[in-house]
Amino acid sequence: MLSRRGVRIKVMKMLYAMGRDESLNLKSAVAAYNSSVQATYDLYMLTMYAFTKICRVSTEDEENRKKKYIPSDIDKIFTAKLYENPIITYVDKSAYMSKKAEKLYFQNAVTADFVRKVYADFSKEDAYTEYIKSEDTLENHLNLLLELFRFCRKNEYFNDVLEESYINWIDDKSLVIGTVKKTLKALPTDLNIFEEHLPDPEIVDDFGKTLLELTCEEDDELLDYIKPVLENWDHERLAIIDMILIKMALIEFMNFKTIPVKVSLNEYVEISKIYSTPKSKEFVNGILDKLLKKLQADNKILKEGRGLVD
Numbered sequence: 001m002l003s004r005r006g007v008r009i010k011v012m013k014m015l016y017a018m019g020r021d022e023s024l025n026l027k028s029a030v031a032a033y034n035s036s037v038q039a040t041y042d043l044y045m046l047t048m049y050a051f052t053k054i055c056r057v058s059t060e061d062e063e064n065r066k067k068k069y070i071p072s073d074i075d076k077i078f079t080a081k082l083y084e085n086p087i088i089t090y091v092d093k094s095a096y097m098s099k100k101a102e103k104l105y106f107q108n109a110v111t112a113d114f115v116r117k118v119y120a121d122f123s124k125e126d127a128y129t130e131y132i133k134s135e136d137t138l139e140n141h142l143n144l145l146l147e148l149f150r151f152c153r154k155n156e157y158f159n160d161v162l163e164e165s166y167i168n169w170i171d172d173k174s175l176v177i178g179t180v181k182k183t184l185k186a187l188p189t190d191l192n193i194f195e196e197h198l199p200d201p202e203i204v205d206d207f208g209k210t211l212l213e214l215t216c217e218e219d220d221e222l223l224d225y226i227k228p229v230l231e232n233w234d235h236e237r238l239a240i241i242d243m244i245l246i247k248m249a250l251i252e253f254m255n256f257k258t259i260p261v262k263v264s265l266n267e268y269v270e271i272s273k274i275y276s277t278p279k280s281k282e283f284v285n286g287i288l289d290k291l292l293k294k295l296q297a298d299n300k301i302l303k304e305g306r307g308l309v310d
Contacts, residue, residue, distance in 0.1 A: 001179045001197040002040060004259075005267055007208035008248065009171070010036050012271065014212055015244045026216045033212055036168065037199050043166040044176045044197065045100050048183060050110045050161070051149060052091045057119035058082040078132055082148075085141035086188040096194050109165040118158055122151050145184050153177055207256065214251045215244075222247045229290040241276040242284055249288050253295055257303050261292060 002010075013036075014029045024032075058080040065075040082088070091097060101107065122128060131144040152158045153173075163169040169176075179197055186193045215222070226246060230238075245268045252264040265288050272280040295301050 001044060001175065002037060002199060002203060003175075004203055004207060005271070006040070006172075006175055007037075007203055008211070008267060009271060009275070011208055011212045011215070011248065012241065012244055012275070015215060015248070016240060018216070019240060019244075026213065029216070030209060030212060033209065034204075037204050037208070039166055039168050040172045040175065041197065041199055042100075042104055043162070043169060043172055044179050045097065045194070046104070046106055046109065046165060047162060047176050047180055048091060048194075049097060049101050049106045050115070050158070051152060051180065052088055052097075053110050053115045054118050054122075054148070054152070055083040055088045055145075056092065057115050059084075060116075061119070061123065074129060074132060081136055081141070082128075082131070082144065085136070085145075086138065087141055087145060087184060090188045090191070094194065100194075109161055114157065114161055118152060118155055121155065122148055125151065142184060146181065149177075149180060149184070210255070211248060211251060214255055215248050218251065219247065222250050225250065225294075226287070226291065229287060229294065239277050239280060239283075242272060242280050245272055245276070245284055246287055246291070249284075250291060250295075253292060254300050254302075261301060261303070265289070265292065 010033055014033045017032070018024045018026075018029050062078055062080040065071060065078045068075055083092070125147075127144065127147045131140065134140045159169070166172075183193050183197070190196070226243075249264055249268040252259060252268075253261055256264075265285070268288065269281055269285045272284040276284075292301075
């Protein structure tokens with residue numbers, strides 16, 4: 001589920017942490033990076049688990065409505081199809097999900113009070129009432145589940161519970177949201193969807209881990225390459241994140257033969273916009289452009305495939 005950009009950001013954060021904590025060596029940084037990658041996947045699984053348990057409250061709702069002395073029109077037709085549809089039924093009965101939830105104690109975070117509160121708030125929405133009245137089609141189930149998930153990700157209580165469980169929720173929220181939506185849309189047809197979103201070794205290890213290790217190991221050489229193009233800038237006064245991103249980009253230019261240089265350059269400029277100063281975009285772009293020309297002149301960029309250098 002992690003893209004190369006997500007991996008670049010995790011590597012950047014590890015390098016920043018190493019610069020702030022002298023006790024953090026490369027070995028421990030790699031271990032922390034691996035833990036961060038796993039935490040992103042576990043957060044996705046927790047989100048799916050919590051979402052499913054919220055849907056399951058509809059079974060309690062159905063029982064309570066049946067007990068009403070004077071039921072409303074909607075009470076009379078109400079069913080627990082929010083939970084009993086094939087998408088959510090698959091998730092709740094998944095052996096893979098059950099093992100993950102048991103191992104990571106998801107039940108400690110996803111309490112009965114939590115799921116009942118979120119469900120109670122959503123049950124007041126017009127979209128839910130219309131869903132109860134609608135036909136039991138896979139399309140209607142999916143549309144309502146996506147609507148519920150939109151509601152959840154805007155719900156303060158839902159966000160608080162996930163952030164308390166995983167501190168990376170804020171950073172990985174958009175990635176997790178996208179993956180949950182893909183999962184809902186893939187079920188119940190794709191029965192291996194959870195395994196398909198496991199961290200990809202090619203991206204996480206071959207790319208990310210190598211990027212982290214080389215940027216650390218070649219730090220002095222990278223700095224020697226960067227200093228001449230800084231002109232009147234003192235490298236020690238540059239934004240720390242800017243310098244880290246520039247070093248990472250250099251490593252990527254020279255060591256990852258199948259990634260086009262323009263892709264690498266654009267990615268690091270975009271990351272600087274999010275994580276560094278307001279002026280970082282122009283600075284990082286300008287410095288990398290100069291460094292790229294110097295590397296090309298020195299024949300230090302060896303790319304494989306057509307169109308990867310330009």
